[in-house]
């Protein structure tokens with residue numbers, strides 16, 4: 533090689549490495565061109581790649597691979613259960629911070645950001661709260677005060693340690709509910725009316741001005757008919773627009789991404805269009821709970837490859853659709869899977885008739901599936917002009 537050409541080539545190589553190394557890095561983890569982990573590949577796009585964490589599995593000395601993979605592969609973590617109200621305050625007035633603090637500490641040791649999940653949800657509430665409301669010993673006024681106190685205590689406890697809070701989770705009904713016209717559903721709306729949503733965001737902001745505050749829901753990956761009476765994405769969009777117009781401090785909308793290979797689902801452009809519509813409101817987005825389950829037919833359970841392979845491929849394709857859409861939108865800040873191994877997944881315990889499973893990116897023996905490699909490939913083969921680094925979101929005041 534002629535000297536001049538060699539110098540030019542070397543200069544390009546140095547510039548390339550310099551550019552990559554100057555890309556945003558999660559705490560203490562600069563981009564490493566030799567590291568093919570999801571978290572490292574995400575750094576090229578300033579995209580945080582995360583998982584929900586089962587704290588029992590993380591602490592299990594007989595299951596060291598779980599802990600190893602959480603630390604090696606992911607740059608953000610979400611507590612699958614231990615930040616929910618029933619876990620944090622099982623007895624009225626007595627907090628159990630231990631397991632949640634443990635996750636925050638693990639995250640700090642591994643240079644990871646934490647998504648806080650969840651402040652207001654109708655599930656996994658403590659028995660003392662739901663039974664007190666049911667027997668009338670807790671009035672609706674007292675319930676509102678208790679919610680205010682809960683949000684304030686929890687957000688203050690973790691102040692400065694949480695990147696994104698799921699402030700309100702799953703507040704909206706589905707078209708298959710009764711009545712089918714979409715509406716605010718569940719315990720909180722029934723007792724406090726829909727005004728609790730704005731209150732919750734304001735109380736959370738007051739307790740931690742730096743955390744990004746998200747509304748989080750499922751079945752909002754893409755728009756449908758556009759009619760808020762039956763299009764849940766449209767209903768949530770209208771809700772977010774209304775909250776923004778009233779100055780309620782909401783910073784983002786989280787799309788959970790619980791999909792199934794037996795459904796039609798969406799294509800990448802449909803999902804990207806939905807993300808863009810949310811970000812047009814000045815909001816960040818994130819995929820917060822992605823998994824893609826399949827029906828466990830007799831053939832699947834018998835190990836028949838002709839039954840298993842199409843499901844693994846369809847699952848991988850759906851992970852890819854959501855990830856590519858997220859990559860395409862600069863305000864899509866993170867992509868979190870709801871558990872990474874079929875060994876620890878909520879799916880088989882919840883869907884048993886017919887049985888469902890195979891929902892995550894590693895099998896029960898921690899072997900990466902096609903979905904894992906498809907995610908890596910999406911992160912590797914993405915770049916300008918269609919994929920640009922994420923834009924950091926600042927909390928709205």
Ligand code: G3I
Pocket residue numbers: 612613655656701788821878
């Ligand atoms: O902690 C008890 C344990 O003491 C008991 O022995 C055991 C027996 O069943 O149950 C344990 O509680 C379970 C808990 O997970 C912790 O493992 C509950 O039964 C079980 O219902 C609960 O499921 C969780 C589910 O939320 C509850 O709705 C799943 O792990 C969790 O993945 C799931 O996560 C939700 C998100 O928070 C919100 N979006 C949907 C997502 C999936 O449902």
